[in-house]
Amino acid sequence: MTVFRSVSEVARPCAVALGNFDGVHLGHQAVIQAVLGRPGVPTVLTFDPHPREYFSGRTGFLLAPERERSSQILALGIAQIVVLPFDERLASTEAHRFVEEVLVEGLRARFVSVGWNFRFGKDRLGNTEMLQSCARAYQFDIEILAERQIEGQRVSSSAIRTALASGDVERARLLLGRSYSLEGEIGRGDQRGRLLGFPTANLQVSERKFLPGDGVYLVRAHWGSQRRWGLFNLGVRPTFGGERRTLEVHVLDWQGDLYGQSMKITLEHYLRAEKKFASVGELIEQLHRDRDQAERLIARGI
Numbered sequence: 648m649t650v651f652r653s654v655s656e657v658a659r660p661c662a663v664a665l666g667n668f669d670g671v672h673l674g675h676q677a678v679i680q681a682v683l684g685r686p687g688v689p690t691v692l693t694f695d696p697h698p699r700e701y702f703s704g705r706t707g708f709l710l711a712p713e714r715e716r717s718s719q720i721l722a723l724g725i726a727q728i729v730v731l732p733f734d735e736r737l738a739s740t741e742a743h744r745f746v747e748e749v750l751v752e753g754l755r756a757r758f759v760s761v762g763w764n765f766r767f768g769k770d771r772l773g774n775t776e777m778l779q780s781c782a783r784a785y786q787f788d789i790e791i792l793a794e795r796q797i798e799g800q801r802v803s804s805s806a807i808r809t810a811l812a813s814g815d816v817e818r819a820r821l822l823l824g825r826s827y828s829l830e831g832e833i834g835r836g837d838q839r840g841r842l843l844g845f846p847t848a849n850l851q852v853s854e855r856k857f858l859p860g861d862g863v864y865l866v867r868a869h870w871g872s873q874r875r876w877g878l879f880n881l882g883v884r885p886t887f888g889g890e891r892r893t894l895e896v897h898v899l900d901w902q903g904d905l906y907g908q909s910m911k912i913t914l915e916h917y918l919r920a921e922k923k924f925a926s927v928g929e930l931i932e933q934l935h936r937d938r939d940q941a942e943r944l945i946a947r948g949i
């Protein structure tokens with residue numbers, strides 16, 4: 648077991664990266680990797696739900712819901728993750744008590760890394776200066792990672808959301824350090840795709856997950872031991888008067904049954920906006936053009 652819900656069973660002492668780390672983008676990766684090679688078990692201390700979900704009651708903005716975030720963190724070489732339930736008790740814990748009870752007594756932190764703008768504790772009164780004075784008092788080392796910029800823009804979860812909302816998957820990839828991905832089980836749709844000559848697997852993603860802008864994307868689809876190219880349509884299917892947003896993947900050059908499988912797709916290129924066609928025939932013609940364009944992009948390495 649490497650993901651814990653409390654500090655009671657963790658391996659100690661710890662070298663701790665502390666933060667929300669939504670998306671585990673390049674800035675987060677620097678904070679997390681700062682613990683590697685430090686004294687103590689490499690550990691990430693984080694929260695779920697995201698404090699913003701807790702306080703706003705809103706959902707649907709996470710770049711990586713909990714399971715996805717944990718696997719991205721473990722892939723960086725971290726030994727254990729402590730995911731504290733963010734609830735009323737935690738929200739009302741004073742910053743200095745959080746340091747004492749969680750970092751010092753709970754994790755026996757020998758080293759702590761945080762990002763330059765990290766805030767924590769009741770009313771978000773805990774900040775990096777306060778952590779620095781705690782480090783002196785409790786004798787742990789601390790590293791505060793400076794703001795990361797790429798091409799003059801701050802690397803941040805909100806900058807990534809803005810890029811994805813406009814279909815700019817290249818910019819999102821630059822800030823994330825990997826392609827944006829969506830994952831879920833394949834469910835049943837309206838059984839219409841196969842009649843169009845383009846069967847589509849309907850991906851059911853967490854309602855907490857941030858969705859990029861509607862449109863058609865070139866993706867890599869991963870399921871079981873398969874890795875294939877696909878066309879991904881995200882939208883309401885205006886040609887059929889749809890209102891509910893669906894996520895559909897047509898796997899290129901492949902046939903088989905996907906119902907019930909877990910699939911992950913990574914967004915590689917935005918092809919076009921979703922359109923309302925005057926007839927099903929025109930939609931089918933466009934689907935053929937989409938496939939041709941995808942094949943050209945794949946052939947030239949995108």
Ligand SMILES: Cc1cc2nc3c(=O)[nH]c(=O)nc-3n(C[C@H](O)[C@H](O)[C@H](O)COP(=O)(O)O)c2cc1C
Nearest residue numbers: 836837838839840847878880884885886897921922
């Ligand atoms: C690559 C691709 C592009 C698509 N583009 C559009 C579009 O522009 N407008 C639209 O109304 N539907 C679009 N669709 C959605 C089709 O209408 C949808 O796949 C079809 O209704 C089948 O739905 P089903 O899987 O629920 O049977 C697209 C589907 C794919 C795979």
Ligand SMILES: Nc1ncnc2c1ncn2[C@@H]1O[C@H](COP(=O)(O)OP(=O)(O)O)[C@@H](O)[C@H]1O
Nearest residue numbers: 836837838840841846847848898903904905906
């Ligand atoms: N190349 C393919 N890409 C995606 N799904 C495919 C493909 N070939 C066969 N399938 C199967 O067909 C199903 C989709 O057919 P479709 O008529 O669009 O039905 P539904 O509306 O239930 O998604 C997929 O869930 C999968 O099991």
